[in-house]
Amino acid sequence: MDLALSAADIAFRDEVREFLKQSLTPSLKRSGDLMTSVFSNFESAMAWQAILAEKGWAAPDWPVEYGGTDWTVNQKIIYLKESKRAGAPSLLPMGIQMLGPILIRYGTEAQKHELLPRILSGEDVWCQGYSEPGAGSDLASLKMRAVADGDDYILNGSKIWTSFAHRSNKIFCLVKTDVDSKPQAGISFILVDLDSAGVTVAPIVSIDGEVEQCQVFFEDVRVSKDNLVGKENQGWEVAKCLLEFERGGYCYYAAIEKQLAQVRRLAAEEKTAEGWFYELDPVFSTRLAELEIEKLALEFTENRVNCLAEGKPGALTSLVKVAGTELSQKVDALALELRGTHLPLLQNEALSYGFEGGFIGSEHGLNIMNAYLNNRASTIYGGSAEIQRNIMAKQVLGL
Incomplete structure (x- = not known):
């Protein structure tokens, strides 16, 4: 593909630059310039997401029918590059960049209708429940259980290195739904409200003195089977797809x-x-x-x-x-x-x-x-x- 800028690309670049110039307040720009990780601080990320959502630019990679932009590859590259250069804070990726595309691909119509608008608006803030104390890069070794009980699952276990769990109201989790099959085949992908009974969020103070990561404990947490994304025991496929969007x-x-x-x-x-x-x-x-x-x-x-x-x-x-x-x-x-x-x-x-x-x-x-x-x-x-x-x-x- 030709990455040379066409006249339309140049016009789009100028539009992005003007929008950033008009929309980035001094506080937002300072936060973007002084980021200490891939994440902006929570307040600036959510303030910038609200501005982008009003503009319709919060989720460039989503299909238009779900609130995306229908930009070309060149336009997406231009937007990302100009945003970084202008000092725009980064948005928290767990909802828009990671879960959103997964719901669009694997979610039910009810899940898409209810959850996607709330991700865009910032009403729901998601965190990622993948890693566990004994299962980091080797996710197939995870131990957190989800046992069927009628129309629900009962969840027990914990997740660690969960970014911004202390600022989130929801978490998407990989859980073990079949302990008798080979590790990858017995995993499911499920959505959980963090205010559910039995959920405890424990912040972890990092070496720089900030709290960005947490450990999340689940003790007999009841979750509806309607919160399953994809089919039961399809979680490994869903998880790998999500990691591609994360990387x-x-x-x-x-x-x-x-x-x-x-x-x-x-x-x-x-x-x-x-x-x-x-x-x-x-x-x-x-x-x-x-x-x-x-x-x-x-x-x-x-x-x-x-x-x-x-x-x-x-x-x-x-x-x-x-x-x-x-x-x-x-x-x-x-x-x-x-x-x-x-x-x-x-x-x-x-x-x-x-x-x-x-x-x-x-x-x-x-x-x-x-x-x-x-x-x-x-x-x-x-x-x-x-x-x-x-x-x-x-x-x-x-x-």
Whole structure:
């Protein structure tokens, strides 16, 4: 597919730029610029989703009949790239990017009619119940049980590393519905209200002092069989499909481009131990240039994969996920050097939505230490880098 911009693409790009210019408040832009993970802080993400939902741009990958945009691949790339460049906060992906496409593909008409509009509006905030204390990348080893009881299931078990469970009202879960079959064949995909009796959400404080992950406990939780997505014991198929949307649909190279722009700004402000600005240091400049080249290669790869997929993610999303997360960690490591004596400081309050107080050091570098610590997990979540390489070896290379 030709990625050169047509006259229509240029007009669309200008429309996106004008919308972002008019709609991004200073607080929203600051939140987007100072993100510390793939997630924006909750308040800015929901505020930006409300603006996008009113515009009709909250779910570009959905079919038009469910609230999507009917954009071309080029238009989606333009929108993602321009949003990152403008400093727009990212939306929480669990509902729009992950569950929404699954409901459209596997859900009943009743589920689509009830749940999809509530995802778009932000009335429902979803979290993902996949990983367990003994089943992370090896999801087939999960133990959480769902035992049939008339028209309901009774759920017992726990999920861990559940992003934003403490800010969500619903969770989609993988559960064991048949313990006698082989592991992958006995799993089902079910939707649960987090305010159900027997559900307990326990926040986990991360190394950067923030709460992004939680553990969720289920004790004799009663859930209607109407909440099953797909058929009973079809959950492994549904789960793999969802993971493709989780690994794809994220503009890695545009996010890394923003990271590199932050490094360049800091390099013009921070000095080396010898007393000159980092941007004038030949060793540092060479390392930065090498990362710029890797970013360019990632951009071409990601655009190629997006064009091949045309809205239907496949195994090649694993390639983009590995390349994107590993390059992002390299940029994090280089950015650390620029913080100098300010490196150890975690100024979490200064990163909050709407903050207007004082801080130490350059505002451009406020999030670097937090981002470095949080991003250590990027090559683990969504399936570890080792798992991604196995997927590519088997499904792409046929090894």
